Amino acid sequence: MTTLEAFRDSTRTWLEENCPPSMRTPMIPEEIVWGGRDVEYVNPESKLWLDRMAEKGWTCPTWPQEYGGGGLSKDEASVLKDELSRINARIALTSFGISMLGPVLLEYGTHEQKMEHIPKIVRGEIRWCQGYSEPGAGSDLASLGTKAILDGDDYIVNGSKVWTSYADKADWIFCLVRTDFEVPKHSGISFLLFDMKSEGVTTKPIQLISGSSPFCETFFDNVRVPASQLMGRLNEGWTIAKRLLQHERTMISGFGLASGQGDRGGTTSTTASLEGAAMHYRGDKERISDPVLRDQIAQFKIDSEAFAFTSQRSLEESKQGGPNATSSMLKYYGCELNKRRYELFLKAMGSQALGWEGDSFEAEELQVTREWLRSKANSIEGGTLEVQLNIVAKRVLGLPDMLSLANKK
Template identity: 50%
Template structure:
């Protein structure tokens, strides 16, 4: 028996013992308790982000092992139990590559446990398709940056408690330079979120205004004025959809579909493992 076959047997035995029937597709009745138990079990096993290092809350699996895990979860039709959203799919892989050891320890474990809800501060009224033209300013104040400006089309900002953002730290540099990648607390006085109402009355997108908002220097990711490189790499992680379990489940939906569902659960609420907002769920 090969090592990977042995691992598959271990995964099957583990799932048989730990995945409750109420956390599998087709389960009837109130499955809320089963889903909570399943989510907590996956978190403790590190399998919400199986390929992240164990020291940061992951499972420490290699690619072949993660593929086996995905196949076995699909075989028993296990419901995706973790709503990592932008944390697991975008920011986490970026921090693993560009973050300091302190940043990884401080931010990655809360992401794996679903304790932080992240949103993306990229687009601006005058910098959408030409993102490098962004004008939100971050002024160096010693141990922190003072941020003023505006972001737009920010998904889930009204529910997020953290943001990763591109800001201009050198207004005199060429537009692709002088940009830095920072992390900041959304629950501070200097940030105002205004939902953008659609014709259907929903508001998945928002405007975010910064009025002397603060990003701590310790939350500068990568080098000062080199955030364009970090920001582009994050978008590559977004497109790959390989941050966490993502598309694992028992259906034929694509990993992208499951990633969208995870994000919707995080920002629109969840009930019994499903998107709570029926208007969003039925789309």
């Protein structure tokens, strides 16, 4: 038996013994575990599952054991992933610490910073949020104006951020700040880590068209941050910022992947897959009676499968380097797919996908309405689709950059 097969065997046994029964059922949104100081567990087995997985470092399987990670090789991590999906295990911990900050902290942080923050990310003890966009800095992110001025051993931070996901629930923030105003915009940015409980930090949720409020406005009024909490070198934060964005795009591109058996997963068969929904709401038995919708659904599912193969191939091709410029392609395509998916759910379900609240609709149906509206943000958050296409054109295809041509003139 190879070592990899032995690892598969022991992993399978461990999962059989340690994954609680309710953690093998499809995830429901209220039970997603984000961790943090104020975490509340709707389902007590979620806590048990998180603790057991974190103990082995398997919430972050490939991170170094030195900092609490699983220390697994790429192949072992892929075996773990297989085995988890084999028993339909839920994701034990979802967090921006895992998907965004952790990878760049491991790449750019000091040993002390890693020792302080990585184990807490692995165990879900600290919940992080991302301080990037500002009211005046959206697609042109590098024009950000939140400033940090050195005062003794501290930076004094003033300014505001917007679209800060779950800022009202987060414990710490990784934040882009301007530390030099005299140089070109990309060269005066630094990357700061600080506690959201610091004096002078306030947050205000933004209500979205879907009715929910996952994003906030975040304000900094003379927030004092110890200079040791600067990550990477002063004024070189843009490099880290861009690297983190690649990780973010890879995460968001996952929206394009079908979940579980159906197109959107879920617990009832009528809204889990597009074809199931299309037939259910039309009373069709063997095939979708509307030939145009049937063709559109087939086309969507073909693209969706092709996209899943592409994500898989991209993983196989990426060596130790982690995500690269193709993450922009995956982000662009995955988000467009997800938007198409929900437009098709609306067509498949008719007016039952247009309910806002009340007893005339099943909970799952109301959820589809909200998810459809939420999906519209996919091609804006983490860099708009237009920005992703710019990156592909410039970095992958090597096409000339019109902005830098214009600036030369």
